[in-house]
Amino acid sequence: MPRFYCPAPLASGAVLDLPEGPARHVQVLRLQPGDAITLFNGQADAQGQVGEWAAQVTHMGRSSVQVQVGEWTATQREARYNVHLAVGMPANERMDWLVEKAAELGVTSIQPLMTERSVLRLSGERASKKQSHWQSVAVAACEQCGGNQVPVVHEVMNLAQWLKNRAATTKSPPHPTLDVLLSLRAPIQSLREQFNPAQEDSLAPGAHIHFLSGPEGGLSAAEEDAALAAGFQPTTLGPRVLRAETAALAVLATLLI
Known part of the structure; x- marks a missing residue:
């Protein structure tokens, strides 16, 4: 139907x-x-x-x-956790594909970011049009997959400003939270080692997970340092280097399914 x-x-x-x-x-x-x-x-x-x-x-x-x-x-088809994806926007049509698949997987919100290595640069009216387009993509994905809560696609923001805003608004978070940074630095724990829903000390259902991932080429060393200083915990998906959109979806699938 x-x-x-x-x-x-x-x-x-x-x-x-x-x-x-x-x-x-x-x-x-x-x-x-x-x-x-x-x-x-x-x-x-x-x-x-x-x-x-x-x-x-x-x-x-x-x-x-x-x-x-x-x-x-x-009808409850939503995920165990509220996962908020902050992602350095991949170029071309890959961001459309990322938004669609993230909505299908059950992401709560998507924050498009401009970073040092971002190929896609948006501002003004063009940024607003892209945000509206991506929100429509998220709506269509939920209509198709059966999700009853459409993820919010936030306005495009640069990473430094986003981290600054988070520092001002998350001093006393109303819900249990976990901030995770996808990183290529070593040695760090893998996502599966760091996050295991079966563990007794794991986050309770309904907790909020903020996941930060870079664009093509990843975040710069300075950007990773800024995220770590803001309280993000580094994690890895393993030895393979995945495309920006693939890495983000791999993390979402691990956290949400």
Whole structure:
């Protein structure tokens, strides 16, 4: 059954016009009045549960789609931990691919970063357009994979400013956190040695993990030093050198699946 992200308040029995994005998608699929769809908005109920609504198309206009919202079902498909990916943006279409796959794996948020070795440089209107595009990629990935909480794609920022902002806002974090830096320095523990959900002292479900990874060529020595000074713990995936987007997804798969 087609799933659509509908960033609006939803309630059983309500009749509403779909926002422009999902309405256009319904029209592209050539759905008709009476066809069943599924809606989700990423919002939790009073008990903190997320889920999705059954719905039925009731009217198809030239540029509008009306639906009636049906029964809500609590559907938990989210990851054990809240993983926040801060990544030096890879070039070309690789960032699109990274955002899509990270959303499928269940990442909580994505922070695109410009670093010393970044090939992709964005600012102003171009950066805003890219952010909006990547957010749309994340939405489409969640519609496809069944995720009910769309990861937030933050505005593009340079690494130094991001570390400075984090230092000002994480002195007393409200949740248990772990800050991890993917590094090629040796000797350091591998991610599997450092992070094992089976260990008694492992983070509790719902904890927040902030994972920092570089672009093509990795972070510079000075940037790694700055991250370490900010409290990040270095880790490695092993002896192989992976592409920037592959390394980030390998870490996410280890932490989230």
